[in-house]
Amino acid sequence: MQCQFWKVGEHQNLFMANLIVLKSEEQQRLSKLKKEDRREDLISILPNAILQHILSFLPTKDIIRTSILCKRWKNLWTSISNIDLWDSIDITKSDYLKRRASFLDSVERILLQHDDSNIERLRLSFKMPVNPTHVYSWISVAIKHNIRKLDVSLPLGCIYSLPCDLFTCESLTELRLYMACFFNPSLIHWPNLKELHLSQVTIFNRSSTQFFSSIPLLQNLVLVNCEWENIRRLSISVPNLRCLIFKQCSDPEDLLDCEIVVRVSNLVYLNCISNFSVNLLVSAC
Amino acid sequence: MSSSTELTEKKVFLLKSLDGVIFEVEESVAVQLEVIRELIEGDCARPFISLYNVTSEILALVIEYCKHHAETCSGGTSATIADEDLKTFDNEFMNVDENILLELCSAADYLDIKSLFELTCRTLASLIKDRTIIEVRKMFNVENDFSVVEEKAVRKEFAWAFK
Incomplete structure (x- = not known):
């Protein structure tokens, strides 16, 4: 009109x-x-995009539970962008093994049946031992879905391997790995990574200068008990770095002669606990 | 100076609801509806804007929400006080029955009011959280169209989530 x-x-x-x-x-x-x-039923007639946005405010377990509301809801979980899975299974309970298998089976389903949409954030935080092959395939799924924030925390006692694609994953903005694993790629390229937390990680055949130059936008760095193979001088030279937490409390023998040089110009927070000398140079990089 | 500002005629727009009720809203309120803002900028908001899919009951609530947000943000109070005030208002505003909440959510999506859309989605999620499936079905009148066998199969697939 x-x-x-x-x-x-x-x-x-x-x-x-x-x-x-x-x-x-x-x-x-x-x-x-x-x-x-x-x-x-006024909720089920809402378009998928709205229902998925409502679901995005729920914990992953609650999202999965909505799949039995009715057929309309059955597969909505396949496009959730924030996946947060942790185990809370009591090891002293008699059905521990059964519950553990059921949990791991669900993790596998949630990741492998995810639709074509991107995964914004994946957090896997397990106290239970997990098969390294599974961890490898779960991280691969996240990379294929252009993961932005990846946070994996696994118990000690096992060395995990990482897919090569992780080291060139351009979508990554935050990476937190609390797991014994090796960094031994031919190339590292994280152009958008701003936050990096590594614990129990061993970095091979790479000078620290080379390593940090692959992460130009890095702002927050946490290194806890990481090993730098064949490195005597650990140089952390990152122009945009604002927060640095460095803890090296493990067996210092390998690093006895090591020296750490930190070159920063924008640092606002520093927390350093170390068994060896740290040379802090606050200067333009 | 101040009296001349007060005398300046405020620009108003007319919004017509699905059931034909016309609401007069000031520009500061109208521009919060992204869809309307685009029409205003294109000078296409005359003589009135028909919103065929929003009832007068819901449109009145939407306008109340936008008006309060516009007034609080331009009221000259400090950002912290304004934030607190909006939080209190939002909490009270969400104290409506589930069907109104769903219609508000739909309207916020259609009219492209981001803050109201986030608020309604978050509130709807909080209604689902920590409730059993039977309670959620009852609350939103969701009819369970799974057969017993089908439901059992879904539950079995994700046994972890249903324990």
Whole structure:
């Protein structure tokens, strides 16, 4: 109706207004239905995008539970962008093994059946031992879905291997690995990584200067009990670094002669506990 | 100076709901509805804007929400006080029945009011959280269309989540 008031040539605006009218016809029908029966299921008629946004505020376990509300909800979980899985199974309970198997089976399903949409954040925090092959494939899934924030925490007692693609994953902005694993890639390229936490990680065949130059935007760095193979001088030279936490409390023998040089110009927080000398140079890198 | 500012005519826009009720809203309120803001900028908001999929009951609530947010943000109070005030208002505003909440969520999505959309989605999620599936079904009138066998199969697939 109101089109007659518009000036000729405002195609874009006309299009927008028409869009509202077109969308409205269907909505009008829905609203009519709503009025006729207030006891109708008004949540399941919402579009997927809205339902998925509602689900995004729930813990992963609660999201999975909504899959049995009705058929409409059965597969909504396959596009969740924030996956947060941790084990809380009591090891002293008699059915521990059964529960453990059921939990790991669910983790596998949630990751392997994820649809084509991106995964924004994946956190896996396990106290139970996990098969390293599974961990490898779960991290691979996250990389394929353009993961931005990856946080994996696994118990000691096992060395885990990481997929090569992780080291060139351009979507990564935050990476937290609290697990015994090796960094031994031919190339590291993290152009968007701003936060890096490594604990129990061993870095091979790479000078520290080379390592940090692969992470140009790094702002927060946490290194806890990491090993640098064949490195005597650990140089942390990161122009944008604002927060550095460095803890080296493990067996110092390998690093007895090691020296750490920190070159920073924007540091606002430093926490350093170490068995060997640290040379802090606050200067332009 | 101040009297001349007060005398300046405030720009108003007319919004027409699905059931034909016309609401007069000031520009500061209207621009919070992203869809309307785009029409205003394109000078296409005359004589009134028809919102075919929002009932007068819901539109009145949406306008109340936008008005309060517009007034609080331009009221000259400090950011902390304004934030506290909005938080209290939002909490009280969400104290409505589930169906109104769902319609508000739908309207916020359609009218593209980001803060109201986030608020309603978060509130709906909090209603689902920590409730059993039977309670959630009852609350939102969701009909269980799974057969016993089908439901059992889904539960078995994710046994971890249902313990």
